[in-house]
Amino acid sequence: MVKPTVDEFLRDTLDVRRGRLAAIMLCHMADHAALDGYTGPDMQKRLRALHSELIDACSDFALIRDIADASKHARLHVRLTEPRQVSTADQIMPLPGLFGAPFGEGGFAEAACVIVRFESGMIRPLETPVRLVLQMWERILFPGPVALGDL
Numbered sequence: 419m420v421k422p423t424v425d426e427f428l429r430d431t432l433d434v435r436r437g438r439l440a441a442i443m444l445c446h447m448a449d450h451a452a453l454d455g456y457t458g459p460d461m462q463k464r465l466r467a468l469h470s471e472l473i474d475a476c477s478d479f480a481l482i483r484d485i486a487d488a489s490k491h492a493r494l495h496v497r498l499t500e501p502r503q504v505s506t507a508d509q510i511m512p513l514p515g516l517f518g519a520p521f522g523e524g525g526f527a528e529a530a531c532v533i534v535r536f537e538s539g540m541i542r543p544l545e546t547p548v549r550l551v552l553q554m555w556e557r558i559l560f561p562g563p564v565a566l567g568d569l
Contacts, residue, residue: 420447424552428545437532437544438489438510444551445479445486448472451558476554478547485510485534485544502537509535510544 420443427436452465472479484504504510513533532544 419443420555421552424548427548431531431543431545432512434510434512434532437548438485438507440548441482441485441510441544442489444548444555445483447555448479448483472554475558476550478550479554481534481547482551485547504534505537511535513541513543 423436423443424440427433427440430436448465448468452461452468456464458464469479469483480500481503484502488504488507489510511533513530533541534544534547535541
């Protein structure tokens with residue numbers, strides 16, 4: 419589910435819906451990883467610990483988590499302990515065209531993509547954290563070469 423969803427977005431980085439779905443799938447992989455083989459009662463504690471490990475492995479996981487949460491809830495609560503990089507769904511958007519953006523921020527159609535506008539005002543193409551978090555999951559799930567004898 420994750421890889422095909424991410425691949426669909428990476429083939430069409432102008433599609434906000436696909437970008438949000440890619441972030442949601444990459445974020446929710448943590449739920450599946452935390453649940454794998456676990457039958458204990460304290461799932462939230464386990465999931466928070468895993469999120470911390472994933473952020474240590476790839477800092478962009480925190481951004482992907484914020485994008486996924488904002489896409490689901492529209493507006494997120496401010497957290498004092500872990501400030502959000504994105505707090506509203508409106509911060510995931512297509513890059514404004516040349517005539518629809520403030521001077522110096524617009525791009526020609528061939529430069530258009532889905533962007534993330536951080537709380538700080540900085541913008542970044544969504545494609546970059548999506549690729550980096552997918553690579554992180556691939557390193558975690560497939561840490562080394564597989565020999566034919568292992569199959």
